[in-house]
Amino acid sequence: MALRTREQYLNSLRSMRPNVYKFGELIEDVxxxxxxxxxVESHARGIEAAHDPDLADIFTTTSGLTGEAIHRHTSLMTTPEEMIYNSKLKREMYHLTGSCTGALCVGWNGFNVMWSVTHDMDEALGTDYHQRLKEWGLEFQKKGLLVAGALTDAKGDRKLRPHQQADLDTNLRIVERRDDGIVIRGAKLMICGTAAAEEIFLMPGSAYREDDQDFSLACVVPRDIEGLIIVETRHPSDGRELEEGFDCPTETGITQAYLIFEDVFVPKERVFMAGEYKYTGDIINRFTSTYRACIGACVAGQGDVMAGAAALIARANGLSAKTFRDKLSQMELNNETTFTMGVGSIALGREHPSGTWLADSLTSHGNKIHVATLPYETKRLTQEIGGGIVETGCMPSYKDFTSPQYGHLIQKYLTAGAGSAETRVRLARLIEWLTIGGGVPGCMHGGGSPDGARMVVFNLSPLERYAGMARKLAGVEEDLEEPARKK
Ligand SMILES: Cc1cc2nc3c(=O)[nH]c(=O)nc-3n(C[C@H](O)[C@H](O)[C@H](O)COP(=O)(O)OP(=O)(O)OC[C@H]3O[C@@H](n4cnc5c(N)ncnc54)[C@H](O)[C@@H]3O)c2cc1C
Incomplete structure (x- = not known):
């Protein structure tokens, strides 16, 4: 079976029913x-990379289901090496695009997580979810589909559980169960790369209890399924007014979307959970473990681009990159910290009886905390090296830069070190985009908020065992118990 080409992917997107809106308009051709x-361009580069001899090792693999060559982003990850390739692919995608490509990764993770969870459900409950998922997975691999992943619900009041919300639709739910499938209503928000996706993997946003079984659902839907309205979000600078010259600095980009499900029918072949609330915790735990291990590679990849851009703007400003060696090496250290901690948590993981690999929870959640902090330091250092021109985009628009009346004067005063004024401005715009603009990939809340990760780290850390070690070394005989909580 042949790997798909960029053109085949773009044609597939063009053949879909338009259901994506932005700026109040229906987008006819994404x-x-x-x-x-x-x-779309960002994701197309991920397809193209499968045909690049230098990158094929990262972007392709052999299917464990069929023995055929497939796009890596459709694979089941059964060994630590295969999961480390997830990290490598993410880092490389940032090198190719500067930002996130959610439809190359979140659906991939969903497929892997549901592989193990449906296996467990079928064993315990006698359901046939695993076989359904396998059949969908064979199509996923055969076609090399781009699949976004949606867990985050609108949620409503954060202190209430889904069934306690004033409006039950704030969390995606099953409103009707039929012999041939389910009808779902509600919303998933902030979903990465939706406009570039052909399908969307829907999973629960949290671990649920019995009262919330209608919210305990997992399925895959075509992105253009009847009844789904998609509204693209993101900063207007990713949009149409800034199309000229260097105002929109890259040909690539990322968008997030609001997905609004208005009584959408999902046929049962595509449903992998419908009410089995006891397994929602496994979905969340396994999803976040892998995702948070590999997301360290995303921010490392963007950090690599920031280090490169910082070195170039130093030269464009007239300075040697070496002037900033301390800052540049700190940036490198930040990148390698999140990348290798993720690789470490993969190495420390375990094989699930279904055959897929699960990353280690404690270290992958620890990595999420680094991901929510270190890249911001890398961004700050990039801005510090670049000067005011990069910090808040303190530079004129392309129209002013090329104005017949005063453009030559702007160019004269923007000329500094190596290269032209335009080169300097292009680099500054790129840095602005990478550090405060549309290229910021969701280091803080993407893949879940850091406080959730802190809670897992605290809960999984064997503090009492460590206290025992300290007690022994200090020669302390008595027990020191936690004080009772004040009433
Ligand atoms: C760039 C980007 C890309 C994303 N891509 C995707 C995607 O592809 N797919 C997807 O499913 N999601 C995606 N998300 C959504 C992301 O997973 C959520 O933003 C994240 O899970 C946090 O949820 P929230 O934004 O609703 O924050 P909130 O729930 O509003 O949390 C805000 C703060 O309150 C804290 N908090 C929340 N509830 C409680 C509570 N009960 N008690 C104490 N503290 C609480 C949180 O820890 C956090 O610090 C993306 C987000 C971003 C920013």
């Missing part, structure tokens, strides 16, 4: 509309 063409 591959050309200024609001979405950059996110």
């Amino acid at each position: 591959t050309t509309n200024p609001a979405t063409r950059r996110v």
Whole structure:
């Protein structure tokens, strides 16, 4: 079976029912509309990379299900090496695009997580979810589909559980069960790369109890399924007004979307959980473990680009990159910290009886905390090296830069060190985009908020065992118990 080409992917997007909106308009063709063409371009580069001899090792593999060559982003990860390739792919995608490509990764993770969870459900409950998932997975691999992943619900009041919300639709739920499938209603928000996706993997946003069984659902839907309205979000600078010259600095980009399900029918072949609330905790735990291990590679990849851009703007400003060696080496250290901690948590993981690999929870959640902090230092250092021109985009627009009346004067005063004024401005715009603009990939809340990760780290850390070690070394005989909580 042949790997798909960029053109085949773009044609597939063009053949879909238009259901994506931005700026109040229905987008007829996501591959050309200024609001979405950059996110499509980013994902197309991931397809193209499978045909690049230098990158094919990362972007392709052999299917364990069929023995055929497949796009890596459709594979089941059964060994630590295969999961480390997830990290390598993410880092490389940032090198190719500068930002996130959610439809190359979140659905991939969903497929792997549900592989193990459906296996467990079938063993315990006698359901046939695993076989359904396998059949969908064979299509996923055969077609090399781009699949976004949606866990985050609108949620409503954060202190209430789904069934306690004033409006039950704030969390995606089953409103009707039929012999041939389910009808779902509600919303998933902030979903990465949706406009570039052909399908969307839907999973629960949290671990649920019995009262919330209608919210305990997992399935895959075509991105253009009847009844689904998609509204693209993101900063207007990713949109149409800034199309000229260097104002929108890259041909790539990322968008997030609001997915609004208005009584959408999902046939049972595509349903992998419908009410089995006891397994929602496994979905969340396994999803976040892998995701948070590998997300360290995303921010490392963007950090690599920031280090490169910082070195170039130093030269464009007239300085040697070596002037900033301390800052540049700190940036490198930040990148390698999140990358290798993720690799470490993969190495410390375990094989699930279904055959897929699960990353180690304690270290992958620890990595998420680094991901929510270190890249911000890397961004700050990039801005510090670049000067005011990069910090808040203190530079004129392309129209002013090329104005017949005063453009030559702006160019004269923007000329500094190596290269032209335009080169300097292009680099500054790129840095602005990477550090405070549309290229910021969700280090803080993407893949879940850091406080959730802190809670897992605290809960999984064997503090009492460590206290025992300290007690022994200090020669302390008595027990020191936690004081009772004040009433
Ligand atoms: C760039 C980006 C890309 C994303 N891509 C995807 C995607 O592809 N797929 C997807 O499913 N999601 C995606 N998300 C959503 C992301 O997973 C959520 O933003 C994240 O899980 C946090 O949820 P929230 O934004 O609703 O924050 P909130 O729930 O509003 O949390 C805000 C703060 O309150 C804290 N908090 C929340 N509830 C409680 C509570 N009960 N008690 C104490 N503290 C609480 C949180 O820890 C956090 O610090 C993306 C987000 C971003 C920013």
